[in-house]
Amino acid sequence: MSETRDTRLRRLNMRSMRRGTKEMDILLMRYSAERLADLSDAELDAYEALLDENDQDIYQWISQQKPSPSEHEPMVADIIRIAANG
Incomplete structure (x- = not known):
């Protein structure tokens, strides 16, 4: 059975909050709270793919230490x- 959009949003929100590093928890929790519900299914796919990456890599991309x-x-x-509008 495929998950509903609401279930997917809750799951991705939880994954955003429990990253393993405090910095990523803060950045992704904020993003999730502000944007997740408005993302299209394709954008949710992209976000989920990003969440599959290593936290250290994501942090370096977001902090612009390395290109994504x-x-x-x-x-x-x-x-x-x-993050910049916070």
Whole structure:
């Protein structure tokens, strides 16, 4: 049985909050709270793919210490935009 959108949003929200590093918890919890419900299914797929990456890599991409891989660029840019408006 495939999960409902609501179940998927709750699952991704939980994954955003329990990353393993406090920095990523804070950044992704904020992003999740502000944007997750408004994302399209394709954008949720992209976010879920980003969550599958290593926290240290994601942090370096968001903090712009290293460029993000092209497949994650739009999502990382959106997270940076939300973080900058905080």
